[in-house]
Amino acid sequence: MRKYFGTDGVRGRVGEFPMTPDFAMKLGWAAGKVLGTKGSGEVVIGKDTRASGYMLESALEAGLSAAGVNIALVGPLPTPAIAYLATTFRASAGVVISASHNPYYDNGIKLFAASGRKLTDEQESDIEGWLERALNDGMTCEPSDRLGKVRRIDDAGGRYIEYCKSHFPGRQDLSNLTIVIDSANGAAYRVGPTVFRELGAEVISLHDRPNGLNINNECGATHLASLQAAVIDNKADLGIAVDGDADRLMMVDHTGAVVDGDELLYMMAQMARAEGYTGGVVGTQMSNLGLELALGGLEIPFKRAKVGDRYVMEQLDDTGWRIGGESSGHLISLDHAATGDAIIASMRVLSALQQQGMSLHRAKQGMQKLPQTLINVAYKANGEIDPLEALEVKTAVSRVESHLGDTGRVLLRKSGTEPLVRVMVEAKDAEQARRCAEEIANALM
Numbered sequence: 001m002r003k004y005f006g007t008d009g010v011r012g013r014v015g016e017f018p019m020t021p022d023f024a025m026k027l028g029w030a031a032g033k034v035l036g037t038k039g040s041g042e043v044v045i046g047k048d049t050r051a052s053g054y055m056l057e058s059a060l061e062a063g064l065s066a067a068g069v070n071i072a073l074v075g076p077l078p079t080p081a082i083a084y085l086a087t088t089f090r091a092s093a094g095v096v097i098s099a100s101h102n103p104y105y106d107n108g109i110k111l112f113a114a115s116g117r118k119l120t121d122e123q124e125s126d127i128e129g130w131l132e133r134a135l136n137d138g139m140t141c142e143p144s145d146r147l148g149k150v151r152r153i154d155d156a157g158g159r160y161i162e163y164c165k166s167h168f169p170g171r172q173d174l175s176n177l178t179i180v181i182d183s184a185n186g187a188a189y190r191v192g193p194t195v196f197r198e199l200g201a202e203v204i205s206l207h208d209r210p211n212g213l214n215i216n217n218e219c220g221a222t223h224l225a226s227l228q229a230a231v232i233d234n235k236a237d238l239g240i241a242v243d244g245d246a247d248r249l250m251m252v253d254h255t256g257a258v259v260d261g262d263e264l265l266y267m268m269a270q271m272a273r274a275e276g277y278t279g280g281v282v283g284t285q286m287s288n289l290g291l292e293l294a295l296g297g298l299e300i301p302f303k304r305a306k307v308g309d310r311y312v313m314e315q316l317d318d319t320g321w322r323i324g325g326e327s328s329g330h331l332i333s334l335d336h337a338a339t340g341d342a343i344i345a346s347m348r349v350l351s352a353l354q355q356q357g358m359s360l361h362r363a364k365q366g367m368q369k370l371p372q373t374l375i376n377v378a379y380k381a382n383g384e385i386d387p388l389e390a391l392e393v394k395t396a397v398s399r400v401e402s403h404l405g406d407t408g409r410v411l412l413r414k415s416g417t418e419p420l421v422r423v424m425v426e427a428k429d430a431e432q433a434r435r436c437a438e439e440i441a442n443a444l445m
Contacts, residue, residue, distance in 0.1 A: 037092070079098060081187075096112070111127075182207050182221075193208060262283070372426045395443070400440060
């Protein structure tokens with residue numbers, strides 16, 4: 001059981017354990033002990049645009065250097081760019097300093113293996129073993145002649161831009177499109193707009209002036225209102241939004257309507273099938289039933305993983321499939337990237353639209369989302385009975401599932417951060433979904 005690593009690295013409020021300089025230094029040292037002998041013996045470190053990134057970067061440098069590991073700094077770049085650069089530099093590992101879509105006062109540390117994939121549970125457990133040693137007994141330090149050295153890679157952004165463009169067919173360009181791009185004042189603020197401009201699009205760039213404190217602030221993939229307004233005001237063909245570290249993608253069609261991760265995943269799968277892909281698609285427990293039904297219409301198998309791109313990747317590994325993602329916009333196409341990559345996923349969607357001669361608005365009609373109601377119900381965390389095991393709750397769920405049959409879906413899950421049960425119901429109409437969700441929520445109260 002891991003103590004510090006969650007589903008996406010270590011994360012917390014800056015200045016509070018574990019997001020302190022001391023912890024970051026010792027985590028760097030522990031990671032160096034476990035991963036430093038792999039690949040070239042060098043670790044690539046990138047970050048998003050949070051002011052705290054400078055502090056945590058320096059602390060990680062100190063810990064890695066003390067462990068005898070060399071460091072390559074690339075500055076603010078998307079999380080998937082670090083995964084890519086770790087492979088292209090044959091590095092021992094990649095480190096990203098980011099709290100993804102969280103506010104500026106949070107930060108986190110994510111680690112990638114030499115393969116560009118997130119670490120295994122075993123690797124994280126090994127690092128935590130060394131980390132506990134450092135926290136309890138202090139760090140050791142290599143002799144001066146064996147300390148790790150630091151270099152800065154000045155052209156890292158350019159390398160990643162060319163990598164992204166390579167996933168858009170050479171016979172196509174975007175010269176017929178006006179695209180609004182919201183970079184969330186985050187890691188993609190330079191590379192994102194540049195990729196689309198160099199492919200020929202007329203680009204209107206939003207939220208591309210980070211100041212260390214405005215990352216994800218009413219912008220990006222989790223706050224789409226300004227993007228929707230800009231698409232309509234500029235009569236653009238579509239809008240693209242990424243989150244603070246650019247591993248999450250949401251889009252907006254020319255009418256201002258949101259196109260979410262489920263709909264984008266459907267388009268990616270549809271294109272892959274047309275190109276000869278014979279595998280299935282992995283979603284999550286939160287993926288809309290409409291996605292499963294639409295893929296079934298294309299005879300594409302579908303499986304659900306637990307919520308979190310980490311678990312989507314585990315299912316892809318287990319099945320041998322190559323495409324998966326989440327409603328929130330984490331989209332994975334293993335034939336094109338080793339992890340979720342918002343810019344590359346958008347390349348796949350835009351290529352599909354061009355090949356089909358469709359607008360984003362028309363393409364999204366191929367999948368009909370079912371109305372969904374989500375209710376959060378508080379429970380006593382120290383209660384003797386698991387709320388999901390209570391007889392009245394099980395009875396209510398059974399009654400609702402029997403009523404919905406194949407035309408809907410029920411999901412109950414506990415929050416991982418607070419004493420809440422999330423009740424989600426999908427049904428053929430919004431009123432039915434609301435009534436059913438309220439029936440189960442009442443049973444939980």
